[in-house]
Amino acid sequence: MYSLQDLxxxxxxxxxxxxxxxxxxxxRVAGHSRGIYRLLSASGDLTASVAGRLAHEAAxxxxxxxxxxxILGRLASPGQAVIENVLERRTKLSRxxxxxxxxxxxxxxxxxxxxxxxxxxxxxxxxxxxxxxxQIWESGARPVIVLNKxxxxxSPDEFLRQAEETPLIDVLLTSATTGSGIERLxxxxxxxxxxVFVGSSGVGKSSIINRLLGDTxxxxxxxxxxxxxxxxxxxxxxxxxxxxxxxxxxxxxxRELQVLADPSTLGQTFPDVDKLAANCAFRDCMHVSEPGCAxxxxxxxxxxxxxxxxxxxxxxxxxxxxxxxxxRSSQLAEKRxxxxxxxxxxxxxxxxxx
Numbered sequence: 001m002y003s004l005q006d007l008x009x010x011x012x013x014x015x016x017x018x019x020x021x022x023x024x025x026x027x028r029v030a031g032h033s034r035g036i037y038r039l040l041s042a043s044g045d046l047t048a049s050v051a052g053r054l055a056h057e058a059a060x061x062x063x064x065x066x067x068x069x070x071i072l073g074r075l076a077s078p079g080q081a082v083i084e085n086v087l088e089r090r091t092k093l094s095r096x097x098x099x100x101x102x103x104x105x106x107x108x109x110x111x112x113x114x115x116x117x118x119x120x121x122x123x124x125x126x127x128x129x130x131x132x133x134x135q136i137w138e139s140g141a142r143p144v145i146v147l148n149k150x151x152x153x154x155s156p157d158e159f160l161r162q163a164e165e166t167p168l169i170d171v172l173l174t175s176a177t178t179g180s181g182i183e184r185l186x187x188x189x190x191x192x193x194x195x196v197f198v199g200s201s202g203v204g205k206s207s208i209i210n211r212l213l214g215d216t217x218x219x220x221x222x223x224x225x226x227x228x229x230x231x232x233x234x235x236x237x238x239x240x241x242x243x244x245x246x247x248x249x250x251x252x253x254x255r256e257l258q259v260l261a262d263p264s265t266l267g268q269t270f271p272d273v274d275k276l277a278a279n280c281a282f283r284d285c286m287h288v289s290e291p292g293c294a295x296x297x298x299x300x301x302x303x304x305x306x307x308x309x310x311x312x313x314x315x316x317x318x319x320x321x322x323x324x325x326x327x328r329s330s331q332l333a334e335k336r337x338x339x340x341x342x343x344x345x346x347x348x349x350x351x352x353x354x
Contacts, residue, residue, distance in 0.1 A: 004026060005041070006241065008193070025075070027046065037050070066106045068110045068143055071086050090110045119202070120148070129163060146185060150181070178210060189246040215239060
């Protein structure tokens with residue numbers, strides 16, 4: 001049995017129940033594999049499938065339930081439910097799905113905190129952290145950078161300095177092996193809040209989660225000595241409740257992160273660049289070769305790291321390109337959806353005429 005408030009329920013979701021039909025109950029998606037969902041509800045754990053109507057009307061896979069979603073379900077049999085509706089998402093952490101098709105892949109929903117985990121080894125890359133931060137700010141959640149494996153380096157403060165290049169970002173040093181910093185991390189998540197752990201494979205996400213849970217719930221594997229990479233120990237997104245309160249979601253390691261965000265989000269990841277840009281001679285300055293560019297001047301006099309500006313420009317180009325592609329992809333998906341609906345309608349009309 002769970003309290004809905006412990007699972008993250010609140011007024012936002014209560015206010016978005018547009019059809020309080022009898023027999024429907026709220027539950028939260030805690031896992032998903034091959035069309036079968038694991039739900040947490042006031043009645044306990046349930047397994048569920050998606051109602052045919054909901055699956056039929058989904059224009060894209062992103063409209064179907066994902067881990068973190070609140071749903072309205074109907075009990076089909078003891079321990080079995082049918083998902084009838086997905087409630088509006090308060091926050092949503094996404095990326096462009098791997099592959100040639102430009103489609104949104106949702107990593108987790110309704111999260112308050114995103115713990116971006118990286119290890120203090122060769123895996124640590126400031127530009128990669130910036131990519132994640134853009135996506136996290138777009139999600140509506142607050143980011144916390146977790147620099148794990150501090151026990152493996154002699155001078156973790158240098159990594160801390162580089163991670164803190166982005167102003168106003170919370171950065172923590174941790175070691176899942178020794179337990180250092182785990183209590184500080186736990187303090188970033190309040191009762192009834194939800195956090196998701198993201199990062200590359202082998203950085204220690206599952207090990208940190210085991211520390212938080214006080215048990216070996218998530219399997220872990222050693223990283224390769226040659227490149228500090230690990231295999232995907234976590235195969236699917238999964239939700240857990242912390243003993244002291246709070247909800248956490250573990251995710252498989254990401255080999256790539258194609259950002260999917262509004263270009264305006266760059267200002268939150270690069271507030272230093274944004275502040276300098278306000279003094280550029282031209283409002284639409286791209287900080288490349290325009291005269292009177294305050295950002296380029298700051299790089300030349302050493303006030304701003306040139307690598308940071310290059311990262312800004314690269315992400316700016318990617319976001320502009322991704323927005324054009326996803327807009328077109330969404331239009332095509334919506335067109336296919338309504339074409340299918342009209343086809344079904346015509347078929348029913350023909351059947352009634354017989």
